[in-house]
Amino acid sequence: MKLHRIYGITLRYLYLFRHNIDKLVDIFYWPAIDLILWGITTLYIQSLETGFSQVVVMIVSGLIFWQVLWRGQIEITINILEEIWNKNLINIFATPLKFSEWVTSFIILGIIKLVVGFSFISSLAFLLYKVRIFTFGFYLLPFIFLLLMSGWCIGILVGALILRFGTRIQNLAWSLPWAISPFSAVFYPVSILPAWAQKTALFFPTSYIFEGMREVIFKGTMDAEKLIISFGLNLIYLALSLFVLRLSFNKILKKGLIKVY
């Protein structure tokens, strides 16, 4: 891998960010709207049910951390879609740029935008609801990284499917992460899910991550087992999704779809 090439392709997507207002909307507008709507709703619930004093923290922190996964995923999928929409794949792959360098740029962009987006939404949560994410300590950091990893897995998998089957399934970019959210226990514990769903949740690293995060936030303890299991699952899924992406890419090379894309 060559650094100058990774820089070049990262620059290509950063330029896009400079010109495209949609990108700003993705990072700032939607998370802010989510936070305001859900925050006010949970404040209202809290005012009705006095027993649920921590409900605001639970919902707001769930929302914030869901953004981490969302950002990690959408960054990869949208950048793949951008190349397809612009029919630009031929321009980037008829150069020495390697497939691995392309994927690396997505991960770098995901991290950059996560830092920007996470800082923004955390500050907003503090300003609006006095929720301080990092008062719960830096125990949260490994979980945040794991969430980002889960986002990459979904992003790469969706990108691979779109490359393989075309833009007719592009809606997956926005819908697939939400399909896994019920099993991820974003706003509630896994134990309230029906038995079959609890078993399904065992295969989702996100369920361990959100459970683990709630333990950090409410009990101040970190469950190392949950951390290890989610990391292991993430590693397996990341390897699998990269493999599927490579297969899809090989398929479009074989079918001559780069010209079409």
Add this chain to the structure above:
Amino acid sequence: MPILEIKNLTKNFNDFKAVDNVSFSLEEGEILGFLGPNGAGKTTTIQMLLGVLSPTNGEIIFFGKNFKNHREDILEEINFSSTYTNLPGDLTVKEILTYTSFFYNIRDRKKRIGEIKGLFNLEPIFKQRVSELSAGQLSRVNLAKSFINFPRILLLDEPTSSLDPEVAKYIREFLLEERKKFKVSILITSHNMAEVQEVCDRVIFINHGRIIANDTPENLAKSIETSHIELLIKDGLKRTEQYCLENKIKCRIKGRYLNIDIEERKIPEFLEDLKIKKIFYDEISIQKPTLEDYFLETVSKTNKGKRHETA
């Protein structure tokens, strides 16, 4: 040693053979025309040479290195431009050249981009978004991009097709100059036969995925025996028409003008016969066969052959 060698290149899409056992080479500093009708296999071949389409069979060797094993090294020294390729519409010309320059190992990127801007007269559109450019301007940016890495080999897919004649002429001259100065080798596809005849040292003609001919443009044109004659008949138009019918010479009459297609070797005999029959003409123009004639005749022949094969 050739700078590019293609051996038995084949691409099948299921049962359809888009490129069928194609072999040819490109020498250093050579401009090679790659001609053929639409769907002949030209773009498919170029895509395989760029590594964006996997061949079913065959070998591609650039600078003595196998493409399969030395993709990055090879792509560092080649580039391409196609009229049919889009560029990201949201980005400016400057941004496209900048990010693309980082894909290559260029020492002074800023300087190179400045040179390219001057060479292709991009100053007026440099900070404009690609989506705001005309087709001609877009072609110019595509071409400019293809020179960013000082390529030793350029693959050009109809590079001048959407350019106005003046810019197209400038580009042709520019290509010839680059070849002269830096010994750049160019593989060019074009439907503009005059352009091919002007710039190409050699032409490969491909149809239905197979190479039909590989020769200089002059030799290919010469291989067509039929010449075209136009005569302004002063007296005896009807008799000339009759003569053509009797001798099975294809003719068309437009006003006082007679146009005939006749084998080059039969022209003296034809003119002698007119004299004998006291048919007088005021003007005569004889057009020797061109590459375009070759193109049309060969496409027609190979298409007929293909129809027989499939029948």
